[in-house]
Amino acid sequence: MSDADDRLAGLDPAAHRTYQHADLDAMITRIVAVPVGASSARWQRLQARFAGGLIAATLATALAFVATQGAPSLPALAIQRALTNPSPSFATAIPMKAAEDLHFSAGAAISTRAPSISSYKIDPPESAIAETARLAALFDVSGTPTAVGNGNWTVTGPSGAALNYSNVGVPQWYYSSTSPKVAPAEKSSSVPVPMPSHAALESTVQLFFSKLDYNYALSSPDFSTATTSTTTPAGAPLTVFSETASYSVVVDGIATGQTISFTVNPHNALVSANGPAFNVGSAVPYPLESPRAGVAALAAAEKHTFAAAAKVPVATASVTSNIVSLAPYRLKSGALWLLPLYVYSGSIPGAEGTASRTWSELAVEPTYVTGSSATFEGVSN
Amino acid sequence: MSSAEEDRFARLVHEHSAAVANYLRRRLYPLTPSDLDDLVEETMVVVWRRLDRVPVDAELPWMLGVARNVLRNARRSKNRRSAFEATLHSPTSDSSAEEYVIGDVSVREALGSLSEDDREILLLNAWDGLDTRALGVYLVISTNAAAVRLSRAQARFRELLSAAEVH
Numbered sequence: 001m002s003d004a005d006d007r008l009a010g011l012d013p014a015a016h017r018t019y020q021h022a023d024l025d026a027m028i029t030r031i032v033a034v035p036v037g038a039s040s041a042r043w044q045r046l047q048a049r050f051a052g053g054l055i056a057a058t059l060a061t062a063l064a065f066v067a068t069q070g071a072p073s074l075p076a077l078a079i080q081r082a083l084t085n086p087s088p089s090f091a092t093a094i095p096m097k098a099a100e101d102l103h104f105s106a107g108a109a110i111s112t113r114a115p116s117i118s119s120y121k122i123d124p125p126e127s128a129i130a131e132t133a134r135l136a137a138l139f140d141v142s143g144t145p146t147a148v149g150n151g152n153w154t155v156t157g158p159s160g161a162a163l164n165y166s167n168v169g170v171p172q173w174y175y176s177s178t179s180p181k182v183a184p185a186e187k188s189s190s191v192p193v194p195m196p197s198h199a200a201l202e203s204t205v206q207l208f209f210s211k212l213d214y215n216y217a218l219s220s221p222d223f224s225t226a227t228t229s230t231t232t233p234a235g236a237p238l239t240v241f242s243e244t245a246s247y248s249v250v251v252d253g254i255a256t257g258q259t260i261s262f263t264v265n266p267h268n269a270l271v272s273a274n275g276p277a278f279n280v281g282s283a284v285p286y287p288l289e290s291p292r293a294g295v296a297a298l299a300a301a302e303k304h305t306f307a308a309a310a311k312v313p314v315a316t317a318s319v320t321s322n323i324v325s326l327a328p329y330r331l332k333s334g335a336l337w338l339l340p341l342y343v344y345s346g347s348i349p350g351a352e353g354t355a356s357r358t359w360s361e362l363a364v365e366p367t368y369v370t371g372s373s374a375t376f377e378g379v380s381n
Numbered sequence: 382m383s384s385a386e387e388d389r390f391a392r393l394v395h396e397h398s399a400a401v402a403n404y405l406r407r408r409l410y411p412l413t414p415s416d417l418d419d420l421v422e423e424t425m426v427v428v429w430r431r432l433d434r435v436p437v438d439a440e441l442p443w444m445l446g447v448a449r450n451v452l453r454n455a456r457r458s459k460n461r462r463s464a465f466e467a468t469l470h471s472p473t474s475d476s477s478a479e480e481y482v483i484g485d486v487s488v489r490e491a492l493g494s495l496s497e498d499d500r501e502i503l504l505l506n507a508w509d510g511l512d513t514r515a516l517g518v519y520l521v522i523s524t525n526a527a528a529v530r531l532s533r534a535q536a537r538f539r540e541l542l543s544a545a546e547v548h
Contacts, residue, residue, distance in 0.1 A: 004539045005507065007488045012407065012508045019402035019417070027422050028391050031429045149486035150545070168490070 083328040104299040121281035122336035136163040171277040196268040218247035319346035442515040491541035499534035
């Protein structure tokens with residue numbers, strides 16, 4: 001095995017982890033007792049817990065200036081690649097292959113009129129090391145930033161508290177009050193002790209968020225509690241009770257695909273936090289294509305995908321609604337932008353019932369983007 | 382379903398649920414134990430429904446293919462803005478961020494630079510342990526084609542890793 005193979009294996013998120021199902025035999029009994037075609041209650045719960053992540057569209061374009069009739073002259077968006085959150089496990093961002101050749105039908109609710117939603121340049125901190133030092137001081141982590149490769153930095157204090165700064169994609173910071181060298185933890189969503197009120201937790205969040213001094217806004221929070229059982233580097237058992245407030249980063253009221261979260265202990269002391277490090281630049285009014293035109297683009301992309309495929313079942317998707325979000329993209333110039341994205345919902349009839357699906361499509365008028373966008377779908381039975 | 386089919390299904394579950402769970406865990410992180418159990422169970426529901434299609438000589442790669450679709454469904458099932466926003470919390474809300482930031486950045490960067498197809502086949506081999514024959518079943522291509530694609534992906538990965546460490 002080569003060094004590269006060893007290092008690749010070393011990144012395996014499931015290495016050295018055993019899986020113990022709660023009760024395999026009970027699961028088998030449940031499954032064989034359910035009539036074929038029925039949707040399981042567990043699956044419905046899963047749908048409620050996992051949401052449709054937007055996987056980045058990839059565009060390969062050349063920088064050019066374009067001007068359409070009646071529209072301002074704007075530089076074309078020469079997109080290098082789309083950026084998800086700095087995915088903890090990039091493998092989770094691997095798009096899955098579609099199972100069938102889709103034809104698309106846009107419902108009456110899919111508008112032929114394009115909305116007016118701006119694109120936004122992302123202004124990351126000019127100096128990663130300076131921002132790392134600033135954030136470390138903000139979270140009371142004493143120490144000197146140390147480079148960890150590829151423009152990433154870390155500061156580790158004497159107590160084990162750490163501030164890490166990732167400069168890959170949209171810059172992200174991560175604060176932890178405890179040593180990172182702990183064994184993988186088991187978690188549950190309940191706590192046996194009183195936790196701070198949501199209002200108290202939000203006060204803590206506001207305290208730190210104001211100090212962060214980024215100009216993006218936050219959605220309303222989602223709260224969650226957890227009991228985390230792990231072991232210290234010395235092997236001693238450690239149980240931590242925590243409450244987390246998670247927010248979506250929004251710009252002009254639109255979700256951006258970025259999140260920020262703060263976790264406190266029963267005493268409302270911050271134990272961990274993470275979020276993006278950027279300011280929102282000026283809004284640029286790139287014209288958008290209509291949602292209905294976006295559906296046509298979906299269809300064109302799907303047709304292209306399966307042009308050479310054989311023995312692929314054909315299905316017709318009914319697209320019934322759409323929303324607009326902002327998603328981060330890196331241009332070939334290196335600049336980061338938040339660009340409007342249509343997120344469509346619809347359904348596909350099949351032998352086992354109707355499946356609900358989602359798709360996404362870059363909303364910027366294609367004449368301002370040289371190249372074509374990839375599209376992505378989700379499904380629930 | 383006959384008793385023989387139920388027996389086969391029970392054997393498949395006992396023999397392969399751990400591999401299926403690790404496949405899922407590698408591609409959706411973090412996962413609580415209960416969420417992981419639910420994803421495994423949903424995979425097995427499909428396996429049960431399609432039991433007659435499970436190839437006797439390639440059970441695990443076929444089941445991983447089912448897990449792939451279950452994962453895709455789970456991650457992309459929501460259809461409204463609130464759900465969209467909710468999912469955006471998942472990557473970072475309770476992650477042990479240090480694991481990812483201090484990890485082997487060069488390897489991560491090299492993997493991130495690979496094409497999706499190259500990355501998929503490389504990790505199926507390196508992490509999930511699928512050999513070229515199993516890769517062929519999973520990807521619905523011939524064993525030879527899988528071997529060629531894997532070899533090319535490994536070569537590209539090594540090139541990118543070298544390049545990442547030069548910079």
